[in-house]
Amino acid sequence: MINEDMPPVIDPTIPSAARIYDYFLGGKDNFPADRAAAERVMELGRLAGFNVRDMSRANRAYLARVVRTLAGAGIRQFVDIGAGLPTQQNVHQVAQAVAPEARVVYVDNDPIVLTHARALLADSPQTIAIEGDLREPGKILADPVIRAHIDFDQPVAILVMAILHFVKDDQHAADIMTTLCEGVPRGGYLAISHAYSELRVVETMDEAHQVYDRTNTGDFVHRPPAHLASWFTGLELLAPGAVPVELWRPTHDEWPGDPDNSGFLGAVGHKP
Numbered sequence: 001m002i003n004e005d006m007p008p009v010i011d012p013t014i015p016s017a018a019r020i021y022d023y024f025l026g027g028k029d030n031f032p033a034d035r036a037a038a039e040r041v042m043e044l045g046r047l048a049g050f051n052v053r054d055m056s057r058a059n060r061a062y063l064a065r066v067v068r069t070l071a072g073a074g075i076r077q078f079v080d081i082g083a084g085l086p087t088q089q090n091v092h093q094v095a096q097a098v099a100p101e102a103r104v105v106y107v108d109n110d111p112i113v114l115t116h117a118r119a120l121l122a123d124s125p126q127t128i129a130i131e132g133d134l135r136e137p138g139k140i141l142a143d144p145v146i147r148a149h150i151d152f153d154q155p156v157a158i159l160v161m162a163i164l165h166f167v168k169d170d171q172h173a174a175d176i177m178t179t180l181c182e183g184v185p186r187g188g189y190l191a192i193s194h195a196y197s198e199l200r201v202v203e204t205m206d207e208a209h210q211v212y213d214r215t216n217t218g219d220f221v222h223r224p225p226a227h228l229a230s231w232f233t234g235l236e237l238l239a240p241g242a243v244p245v246e247l248w249r250p251t252h253d254e255w256p257g258d259p260d261n262s263g264f265l266g267a268v269g270h271k272p
Contacts, residue, residue, distance in 0.1 A: 010112060017166065017217040018110050022085040024056035029085045029116060037211050044208045050197070055263030059193050062245035062266050063161050064089040066191045069249060070157045070268075071098035075189065077156045079146065081107045081134050082163035086120045091159065092127040105146050107132040110216070134163055135172070137179040155187035162264065165195035165220040173223075177231035184271045190235060191268040193245055196222045197261070228267050235269030242267035 012031040019034035020041070030038070045052040067078065076099055080091045083106035095102035106117050106129040117129035128149055132140040140146065150156055158180055167173040177192075184190050213219040225242040240247060244262030 015211075015215045016110060016112070017212065017215045018084045018108070018113055020215065021056060021162065022087065024053050025060060025087050026053075027085060027087055029112065037215065041208055041211055044211075050261040050263065051258075052263070054257060055261075058246050058257030058262065059162055059264040059266075060087070060089060061257070062193060062248055062264070063091070063159070064094050065249055065251065066159070066266070066268055067091050067094040067157075068098060070189055070191070071095045071102060075155055075157045076102045077150050077154065078102065078104045078159060079107065079140075079150060079156060080104065080159045080161070081132065081137075081140060082160060083108050083113065083117065083129070084162070085113055086116055090120075092121070092124060096126070102126065103149060104128075105130065105149055107134075107140055107146075109133040134160065134176060135167065137176050137183070141179070141183040152183075152185050154185065155189075156185055157189040157191065158184055160190070160192045162193050162195070164192060165222070166217040168219060168221050170223075170227075174231060178233060181232060181234050181269070181271075184235065184269075186271050189238075189268055189270050190232065191266070192228065192231075193264045193266045194223055194228055195220055195263060196224060196265045197263050223265075225265055225267075228265055232267065232269035235271050238268045238270055 013033050015033045015037040019030040020038045023030045023035055023038040042052045078091050078095055092104040095104060104127040108114055109131060114129050114131060121127045121129060130143065130145050132143060160180065164173055167176060180190055209219050228242040229237060242265055244259040245264045245266040246257040246259035246262055248266045
């Protein structure tokens with residue numbers, strides 16, 4: 001569990017989406033306000049007929065499959081934007097299990113995320129964590145620290161998992177994806193996951209939105225598969241396209257989740 005006596009920049013009374021997600025995954029890096037918000041969201045999920053923790057685990061398993069797939073395809077450089085708090089199957093662990101020389105940059109705007117990531121990575125010189133905000137993707141791609149660690153003349157995989165749904169304005173989200181698509185070098189990939197559910201239980205969904213509206217990121221939106229697919233301008237979507245994360249190249253040796261009640265869509269594009 002994180003230290004309750006945090007620097008002034010952290011307000012422990014304001015729930016954090018990253019720390020709520022950490023709680024969903026069974027982590028301990030969260031405050032009472034985060035745990036209370038997470039428990040309420042999980043209760044609302046149960047009332048609506050789905051398991052929020054299972055959805056979060058399915059999204060994490062998808063991330064691991066994407067990284068393993070891309071590392072297996074020869075990618076040796078990864079930039080994880082909105083990385084969140086470290087848990088099991090982190091990007092550098094999955095990638096370096098396939099290719100020990102793989103280099104990884106974690107990017108986040110949450111100071112607790114950065115503190116924990118840097119502590120985790122103290123003995124991993126091929127992996128760094130820096131401050132950055134998805135809402136300003138151009139600054140991330142131009143960051144001199146990232147450019148010193150990642151060679152954008154070679155293929156790079158950019159990962160944007162479970163964060164674009166916090167960008168509520170459709171045009172802003174599309175602009176972010178345009179910048180990222182343009183920033184992917186030839187031979188590279190852009191992978192995303194995004195909140196979406198076909199379940200529409202108005203009362204419980206409305207309250208869940210209210211819970212997130214009180215977090216440091218604000219409320220989230222759902223976008224359907226076709227909307228996500230339209231973002232990959234100049235990239236070729238890998239099969240099976242924009243689908244529930246449980247259906248993106250599942251393997252027999254992992255927890256399968258429930259694609260009929262999925263909370264996330266996933267999609268991966270390749271720049272030829």
